[in-house]
Structure formats: C-alpha cells, structure tokens
Amino acid sequence: MSLPENSIKVRRSALGLTQQDVADRLGLTKSHVSHIEHGRRIVTDSQASVLAEMLGMPADLVLLSSGRLPKDVQGAIEADAAGVAAAIRARGQSHAISYPDAPLSAPTMAVCDELHHCYSDSDLPVVISASKATTSYRAHSYHTKVPPAAISPFIEAYSRPGDWVCDPFCGSGMTGVAALMAGRRALLSDLSPAAVHIARNYTTWCDPVALKSAFDEVEARVAPTMRWLYTALPTHEETIEYTTWSDVFVCSSCGEPIVYWDTASSLEGDRLRCPSCQASLRKGDLQWVGETPVQTQVSKGSNRIFSRAPTQGDLALIAEVDAAHIPYWIPEVSFGSDREMWRAGHRAMGIDHVHGFYSTRNLHALAALRHAIIETAQGRVREALFFAFTACVNRASKRYQWNAKRPTNVMTGTLYVSSLRYEWNVWSLFRRKFVDVLKYYKDFPRDAHTVEIFQHSATNLDCINSSSVDFVFMDPPFGSNIFYADSSLLWDSWLGTLTDQADEIVVNKHRPRNSGGKGIAEYGALMTSAFSEVGRILKPGGRSVLAFSNADDQVWSAVQDAISDAGLEVRAVHLLDKGQPSIKGVKGQLGKEHVTRLDLMLDLAHRRKPRQRKQIVPPDDFIEKSLEAAVSTGATRTDHIYSLVLRDALQADFAVTGITMPMIAKRLSKTSATSRKKAVAEYA
Incomplete structure (x- = not known):
C-alpha cells in the first residue's frame, strides 16, 4: 500500500494548523504548500526537516509523501517512491547478520587416554536442582533452557579446565555459558539460525562502552518515528505504552458484532452471551470479523502508567499508521498449512505471512528499529544490538496474551494468538531489554575461553574431528513437545534465514508426511544419526549427558534404540528440577495433560558390552x-x-x-x- 498523497495534509489538520501556518514556517507560498501536500512538488532536505519537526512525522515519510526517496536510496528510479525505497533496502538488509557453518578452530583427534577420562559419577546428586532466575534467563528468552547451574556439575565431573565441551543442540547456548564458568572451551551448534544467534550473543563478549554509544545513536535515529507511532494527537504529552486489543466476532443468531472484551468477564466455559440478543454461543463456532482497541495505557512525564479508554486521537493515529507505507525491509515469510503450528484460526484472522502476527504500527516500529541498527553498527556491536532486538520481536507481536492482573509474557512453544492481546510500544520494549543485555556484558568474564558457535545439523558433525571432544551435553527436541522451527519462526524471519525443517528432529502431529512430516520411525532414525555423531567425536572414555523429557513411551523407546544403535549405553540417570514449571509442566500438574515437569539426565558412554x-x-x-x-x-x-x-x-x-x-x-x-x-x- 502506498502512502496517501494527502498524509501531510491529514497530519497538519489534526494539529489544527493551516496551510498558511506551514507556508510561513517554510518561507513558501500557500499554493506551494498545497502542491507539496498533494505530491506535486518535492521538498528540499531542509524543508523536509522543518516539516518533520513541525508535524511530528518521520522525515522518511515526509520525503515519500512529496515524491522523494530517502537519502540512503537516492539515485533509484522514482516511479513509486515508497515501493522503490523498501525494495532497495530489502536487497541490502534482508541478511544483516551471518554466522559460520563450521568452527573456525576445533580440537584435533586425541591420543587414546581412556583412563584419564574415566571419571567417577558417584559424587553427582541424584536430583539436580537449578533456578531459572539468573541473568542468563533475563537477557533473551528461549523455548527451553537448561540452567547453566544444572550443566556445570557434569562439566566439572567429566572434563578438566581447558578441555573441549560440545553441544550439538545448543539452543540458547547455556552449555557454552556453563563451560565458560568452568574454564572450558566449547563447540556449540544448532540447526536453527535463531538459536545460533542467541547462543553466540550469550557466550561472546561485547564492549559495553561501544554498545552503549551505538544504542544512543540508534535512539536518536528512530526517535522521530517512535514519537509519531506512539503519540496520539492533539496532545504530545502522553506516550502510548501499550494498547489492549480485542477480537470482534459476528453473532450467529442476530448478526450483530460481538466485541470479545465486552463478554470476557461473563464467560461460561467456552460459551459467551451476545450483548445484543443474549444468545448463548460457543466461541469456537463464531466468525472472526476484525479487531478493535479497547484500552490504552499511557505514560505522562514519568514512568507512571495509567489506563484510559481509546480516544478519537488514538483511533485516528491507528488509521494514519495503517495507511502509511513502511519504507524499510520487513520479513515476507509465508505462514500456512505446511507449518505444524498453523491453525484454522490463523486463516480466519488473515495471518498468512509472518508480518500478520504484528499490528501495522509495531511492524513499522520494528522495521524502522532494525534499519537504524544496520545503518548505525557493524560487527560485534551490531550482533549485540540485534540480540536486544530479537528479544523484543515476540513481545511486540499479537502473541502477547492479555492478563487480567498484569502483563506477564508471551507463551512459548506456540504461535497462538489470543482473543485479548497487547500491542506494546516497541521502543519501550527495546530500551528495557537493552538494559538487560548491557548489564550482561558488563558482568561477562573477560578472561573466559573462546566458544565456537556455528550453524549445523546434529545429524552430521563432519566439521568436528573424531575422538576430539572431552564431554558432550545434549538437550534435543522432545518428540512432539515443541516444534522449534515454528516456535523460532518470528526470530528467524527478522534475522533473514529460516530453519531447515527437513532436518528438524521432531514427531509431527499435524503436518502430513507428503509435506515433510515425520513419525516415530523418522524421529528415531534422526536421533540415531545425532547420537552416532556424538559417539564419533567423543574421546575414548569421554562422557555425554542427554537431557530428555517425554510422557510418551513410544518416544522413549525410540530414544533407547537410538542410544544403543549409536554404540552408546546408559551409565547413570539423574533427575533435573528446573524449579518454575513451563506452561506444559503446569498443565501436567493440573492433570490437563500427561506431562512431567522433571527432565531426566542420562549419563552416556561408549558401550562396553554387546547390544542385546x-x-x-x-x-x-x-x-x-x-x-x-x-x-x-x-x-x-x-x-x-x-x-x-x-x-x-x-x-x-x-x-x-x-x-x-x-x-x-x-x-x-x-x-x-x-x-x-x-x-x-x-x-x-
């Protein structure tokens, strides 16, 4: 959608300014201003700057509205200015960060020293308890994390300082964090680009001074856009911190619209009552027809947030932003029935691409912020800023479910969009997350060993030498508990590279075999390949620990067979209690699902006896x-x-x-x- 040619006029009118007011400020005639407002005259750089400040609009949109391209894309054919601007930026910014597919340095094959590596596990506790309440959890979320404190006892028992630790399912990189704490070197790999990105930033130091300087520059660049997006007219005193949105359905009895917010407090199980005709209706049978803002939380002159009903200014701002073209790169990734986490509800809401998980306002804000990061920073500092950025993209989406008491967090392991949801101020999210990231790097151990992070499938670790690793920790996908490729879809999309679902080790529930779905047999075969690679890279006498949890005996049987087929055996089994249970763990405790909140940690070694x-x-x-x-x-x-x-x-x-x-x-x-x-x- 191109920017309406009278958007400057709409903005001017909303502020109560006349064309003469603008003409006087620019030193132009009233007629000239009229031509600018209708896209028949372009503005100079100085005029665009004055107009942007006067109208509270981003300078890029002022330029596009008058028929000019932004400065960083000048020289292109100016046919459809807005479209050309986005297209040119897309070519250069779709892949802002890249990571290697092999370690830059890796251990060499060891001379057989089996006796040295035959450590005793008698001192390891039967139950490993570890808390999630650490800075390693706060800096960036992930679907599942084994706390570093739960991994450290095994690293210290089965390796020495300076030894190599490997995790071929590294996820968020907690094995690397634990290795650094213990003075070991680490090799971390994962199939997921998002996992590699998150693990890299958790295990690689970034200069806090350079990072803070880059953040300040990014803030200056995006401030006009963020003010425009989250400040409703006519006042400039209130900043919109978050907006609560509600689904709107049509009553199957009387045909009148039903704003879900108005009925949520009087739900009877899965049924609601139509405010117009009082019919009792099952929510799942109703037709979704739209969404509407129902509550706005704003800050005014301080950090204090107060709530109010949406004003005409709020609604006018939403309409203005919805009509504006986004002149930056956005992820054009499709989302349909070929995805395990796709549901008919997504189709009903018109979510057929990743950008459909965002309001237009937050999509614009994220795109502008991403653009500013790329324009501002390079190398390690850019990666760290993207670390704070990706930490926001789920919270900035429609997946942030409304809570009657207070905002909590986005539900992991699902792409569910609730009928009541938050639309957060993206800059507020980013600013808070940056504080966590900056603190993490200030506390990062500068004398730590190097951690090598690379993108690779666990089923083929040909980039690591045989018999070269002292200890392997694994936390692979738990059958059909979590579908990581879909759970990471928003992160992957903003990074510009998607997870290869063909190699994902899962048991599909909804995805058909002819679309790449996998059953128990395929899952077991892939696990066998992964475990065989672990057996190959382990030194003689080396140990591996497999963290696993599932309530399906068929999945456990597949894992048992895979361990045996890979030439490994179970030497001991420990329990892991991570404290606060996941959403699935809570459901298990309540008896809603057969789910255990405890993980088992299987101590594996090369098999000593023939396989039964x-x-x-x-x-x-x-x-x-x-x-x-x-x-x-x-x-x-x-x-x-x-x-x-x-x-x-x-x-x-x-x-x-x-x-x-x-x-x-x-x-x-x-x-x-x-x-x-x-x-x-x-x-x-």
Whole structure:
C-alpha cells in the first residue's frame, strides 16, 4: 500500500494548523504548500526537516509523501517512491547478520587416554536442582533452557579446565555459558539460525562502552518515528505504552458484532452471551470479523502508567499508521498449512505471512528499529544490538496474551494468538531489554575461553574431528513437545534465514508426511544419526549427558534404540528440577495433560558390552519396588513418581515400553485402595 498523497495534509489538520501556518514556517507560498501536500512538488532536505519537526512525522515519510526517496536510496528510479525505497533496502538488509557453518578452530583427534577420562559419577546428586532466575534467563528468552547451574556439575565431573565441551543442540547456548564458568572451551551448534544467534550473543563478549554509544545513536535515529507511532494527537504529552486489543466476532443468531472484551468477564466455559440478543454461543463456532482497541495505557512525564479508554486521537493515529507505507525491509515469510503450528484460526484472522502476527504500527516500529541498527553498527556491536532486538520481536507481536492482573509474557512453544492481546510500544520494549543485555556484558568474564558457535545439523558433525571432544551435553527436541522451527519462526524471519525443517528432529502431529512430516520411525532414525555423531567425536572414555523429557513411551523407546544403535549405553540417570514449571509442566500438574515437569539426565558412554537383540520389559515386581521407593522419598505428584520409575528402568537397561503416566496413576490408585482396605480391616 502506498502512502496517501494527502498524509501531510491529514497530519497538519489534526494539529489544527493551516496551510498558511506551514507556508510561513517554510518561507513558501500557500499554493506551494498545497502542491507539496498533494505530491506535486518535492521538498528540499531542509524543508523536509522543518516539516518533520513541525508535524511530528518521520522525515522518511515526509520525503515519500512529496515524491522523494530517502537519502540512503537516492539515485533509484522514482516511479513509486515508497515501493522503490523498501525494495532497495530489502536487497541490502534482508541478511544483516551471518554466522559460520563450521568452527573456525576445533580440537584435533586425541591420543587414546581412556583412563584419564574415566571419571567417577558417584559424587553427582541424584536430583539436580537449578533456578531459572539468573541473568542468563533475563537477557533473551528461549523455548527451553537448561540452567547453566544444572550443566556445570557434569562439566566439572567429566572434563578438566581447558578441555573441549560440545553441544550439538545448543539452543540458547547455556552449555557454552556453563563451560565458560568452568574454564572450558566449547563447540556449540544448532540447526536453527535463531538459536545460533542467541547462543553466540550469550557466550561472546561485547564492549559495553561501544554498545552503549551505538544504542544512543540508534535512539536518536528512530526517535522521530517512535514519537509519531506512539503519540496520539492533539496532545504530545502522553506516550502510548501499550494498547489492549480485542477480537470482534459476528453473532450467529442476530448478526450483530460481538466485541470479545465486552463478554470476557461473563464467560461460561467456552460459551459467551451476545450483548445484543443474549444468545448463548460457543466461541469456537463464531466468525472472526476484525479487531478493535479497547484500552490504552499511557505514560505522562514519568514512568507512571495509567489506563484510559481509546480516544478519537488514538483511533485516528491507528488509521494514519495503517495507511502509511513502511519504507524499510520487513520479513515476507509465508505462514500456512505446511507449518505444524498453523491453525484454522490463523486463516480466519488473515495471518498468512509472518508480518500478520504484528499490528501495522509495531511492524513499522520494528522495521524502522532494525534499519537504524544496520545503518548505525557493524560487527560485534551490531550482533549485540540485534540480540536486544530479537528479544523484543515476540513481545511486540499479537502473541502477547492479555492478563487480567498484569502483563506477564508471551507463551512459548506456540504461535497462538489470543482473543485479548497487547500491542506494546516497541521502543519501550527495546530500551528495557537493552538494559538487560548491557548489564550482561558488563558482568561477562573477560578472561573466559573462546566458544565456537556455528550453524549445523546434529545429524552430521563432519566439521568436528573424531575422538576430539572431552564431554558432550545434549538437550534435543522432545518428540512432539515443541516444534522449534515454528516456535523460532518470528526470530528467524527478522534475522533473514529460516530453519531447515527437513532436518528438524521432531514427531509431527499435524503436518502430513507428503509435506515433510515425520513419525516415530523418522524421529528415531534422526536421533540415531545425532547420537552416532556424538559417539564419533567423543574421546575414548569421554562422557555425554542427554537431557530428555517425554510422557510418551513410544518416544522413549525410540530414544533407547537410538542410544544403543549409536554404540552408546546408559551409565547413570539423574533427575533435573528446573524449579518454575513451563506452561506444559503446569498443565501436567493440573492433570490437563500427561506431562512431567522433571527432565531426566542420562549419563552416556561408549558401550562396553554387546547390544542385546531385544530389550527386556521390566518385571512386575521391579515396577512395584520402584513405585515403593519413589513414594518413600516423599514424592506425591504422579509426574514425579513416573519420572523416578522411568529413571530406574532406564538405569537397569530395561525397555520402557508400557511405562506411562496413566499406568503409574492406575498403579498408585490401586495401591492406595489396597492400603485403605488394609487400614479398615486392622481398625475393625
């Protein structure tokens, strides 16, 4: 959509200014101003600067409205100025950051020193507890993170200072953080561009002074755009901090619109009542027809935020921004039924591209901010600014679900768009996140070893020499728990490179096989390839730890087979308690899903004994004793007891087929009933 030729006129009128007021300020005739407002006369640089300040508009939009291209794209054919500006910037800015696909330096094959690497794990606790409340969590979110404190005990047990640690599923890079804390060198790789980007910035120092200087320059560049986007007329005193939006449906009974906000407080399960005809309607059956702002939170002269209903000025600003062309690069990535996380609700809302996850205002703000970062910074400083930028792109989207008490965070592991959602001020998000990033680099250990980060599939680590790594930590995808390629889609899109879904190790639920979907067999084969590579790069006597969690015995069986087929065996199993549970963990605790909040950490090594042709299912008395032992530890939650029983079976090298949370719950219920009958009999 091109910029309306009278946008300058609309802005002038909203401010209560006449053409003569503008003419006097510019030193032009009233007629000349009229021609400028209708795109028939271009403005000079000095005139554009005065108009931008006078009207509170970004200078780029003033230039485009008068038929001129911005300064950084001059020399192009000026047919459709706005479109040409965006196209030229797209060619140069779609890939603002790139990362290597192999380490710049890597360990060489070691001379056999098996005795040196046969460490004892007897001092490692059965349960590893680690908190998420660290700066490593605050700087940038990720779908799943094993806290560095949970990885450190294994690094210290199975390697020495200066040794090489590897993580082929590095995610956010927490293994690298733990390695730095322990004085080790690390190799981190991942299939996901977003993961590589996040891991790189978590494990590589950036000069805080240079970073703060670049931030100040970015702020100066984008300030006019941010003021325009988040300041409603006629006043310039209030800054819009965030706006609450509501879905609008059409009543299937009377045909009148239903603003979901007006009915949310009186929901009856999944049903709502039409305010017009009082019909009781199932929300899932209603037709989505649009969205509307219902509440605005603004700040005025301080950090204090207060709430009010949207004003005519708020609505006029939204309409003005919606009509304006975005003269910067934006991700043109399609989003359709070929994606695992696509739902019919996305189609109903018109979300068929990544940019559909954003309001026009926030899409414009993110594009302008990204452009300013690229124009301002190079090298490591640009990467660090992008680190703060990508930390905002999910929160700036329509995925930020409204909360009755206070804004919390975006739900990870899903691309769900709630019927009530926030539209945050992008600059406020970026400024706060930059403070976290700057603090992280100020506290970063300057004497740390180098961490090599590169983009590579875990199924083929040909860039790492055989028998060269001392310790490997792995936290691979947990079957169908999280689809990382889709969960990272917004991050990947703004970085300009997408995850290759063909190599993603997942079990698909919705994506059909003819579109690249994978079942248990494909998942197991890919896991086998990944584990085989781990076995290849490990030194003789080296150890690997696999962090894994799933409540599906078929997935666990596939993992067991993959470990064995790769020439590895389980030496010990530990439990990981990360404290605050994830959304899925909460659902598991509430009994809404069969999900455990605990991860198992399998201690793996090269196999010492021949592989059994077929693993033996644990006998009934083994399960019974394991249950009794679990209960004797004080465990009360079904998911906790399930994890303990599963640990015992894995450690004893039994097949885990048939060990499920429903089975454990049934056995516990049966045991409780027997105990109650016994107690009654003894009392009688």
